[in-house]
Amino acid sequence: MKCFSLVLTVCVAFLILGTGCSKKENTIKLAIVAQMTGAQAKIGSDFKNGGGIAAEEWNAKGGVLGKKVEIILGDDQADPKQAVEVANKLVNEGVAGIVGHYNSSCSIPASDVYNRANITMITPASTNPLVTERGYRNVLRICGRDDQQGKVAADFASKRLAIKRVAIIHDKTTYGQGLADEFRKNLGRGIEVVYAGGITIGDKDFKPVLTSIKDKKPDLIYFGGIYPETGLLVKQAREVELMAPFMSGDGSIDPKFVEIAGSKSAEGTYLTFSPDPKNIPAARGFMEKYAAKYGEMGPYSIYAYEAANILLTAIQAAGTTDGRAVMEKIHSMEFNGSLGKIKFTEKGDVAQSPYVVWITKNGKFEEYWKP
């Protein structure tokens, strides 16, 4: 009897597994993967909403290759280990393309997995040079690169602000440290780096390090990292009366940054980011749709939307979801979407990706300086 029930259990288990497998592939699966949980989860929902709108628009037009687009969400928790795990899971699910990841430290290891499986990945936000420097044809990005971004920040600091002394902090991640290094490399000879050091992501108390920076009297504090730490750093700097302006990169341009730092402390913080989509006429349609559905747009919502659109356009043009055909199509085509014309270089970067400097004013971000 015992034996019989055991056999029955196994049979039921197989039946359950079987239903999963026998489902006919009636949809085109598009993965959106970023940190859906954790301290940076706001970015995940921006990706999800932006990419989701693209899928809805295609489905309203009758889908891609006559099939409906289905969004598969992946959560990498901003953790490189988790990113590889999610990447393997998505490959097994047979997704046709990847919109993601956010953190460069996640995009790089995950792209190895996608490369082996010949699945095209377009990251809306990973700016570390290494993402596209490894000769992977399936890895592309529609944002800029940190070597471009670090240079613009350094030019701004030396030409516009004319600083003499700078303190550089980073969060020890691929993105944060990489950006801080690029910034430092591009500083002119006349600028003295009075402090350089790392902090730990998830830590809440930065007063000791800020107090020692205050002692060095910098004219500017540059931070390579993401908004939760940027917010805490700016807030605590003002509490120890370290009043020098802060500057950071595209990882910090998020309303949450102001919320954490408080709009008074955040006032005057410089951030490098792409030009304001508000000034791109083609973006208006998407922005109105987004605002009506989800409220205020996150900085990367439109990039996730555009990445999804490019993938789906290429699949449609290739006439197949075959990985190689899709990635060759993306490299050869020119896309005309909400961010204007986009053409990819041989490496997989966007041909022209101008960074500009934004400033935080009354709790909002405004374009401030063009190199």
Added chain:
Amino acid sequence: MLFQQVINGLTLGSVYAIIALGYTMVYGILELINFAHGEIYMLGAYLGIIFLGIFTTMGLTAYSLPLAVFLTVVLAIFFCSAYGFTMEKVAYKPLRNAPRLSPLISAIGVSIFLQNYVMITQGATDRVFPYRFGEKHLHFMNAEVTWLQGSIIAVSAILMISLHMFQKTRMGKAMRATAQDKTMAALVGINVDSIISLTFVIGAGLAAVAGVMVASYYGLVNHFIGYVAGIKAFTAAVLGGIGSIPGAMLGGIILGLIESTGAAYISSEYKDAYAFVILIIILLIKPSGILGRHTEEKV
């Protein structure tokens, strides 16, 4: 600058100290390391955010800020104490006579449960404290001390002094007797069960205060903060000598000072490592901790 670093370290250290008290009191009585204690502190931080949020919408914060903060702290203490009490009854009391490892595993279970409970009910994202305390400073010996920092140090000091005085009361004596020998304490008419409950309630209440203070100080809370704070406070308790109440206070403050001066003068990249390096050194020199007494094995 050194004085500023001492103030930074003292703020952090006094918070560690009052969390460490919860560890050390429970260890003193049950010889149990209550790994779920950090989670109580995390609950305190969330309750602080929730209640102050409610008071702000009610308009009480605008009417009288001290009253709103006071009520928030009282409510957080009340609910956390209830959690502490229930935790002991559900997870530890049934295992009172089990091998020592069982309650320890049960404690880890409670910790995982509470963390995930908060993650599901409150969301996995960071929560920002609803009220921003002024950035007014006290210039004091070349250092900037915010009012909030000053209050954290003061409140912690008051709590530690009152706990010290409590030990001298009838109830406190009963608690110390229970810590020395449960059977003998029961024989002289002490209700051991209620003393153990009281220990958990006091520990949880202290953790609640720490939680609210930290939430208002850093302004950022997530469901994971209890883990790190718990490990640090546990280190503080071991550093001072686990089971010893003055030891926990001293250990917490030393830990805070080491962290802030280490991050300032050596490198901020290894901030978390300094505490553990010191812990290892102390344990090698004096295994029972700074103020810990060497206890004979009970026969």
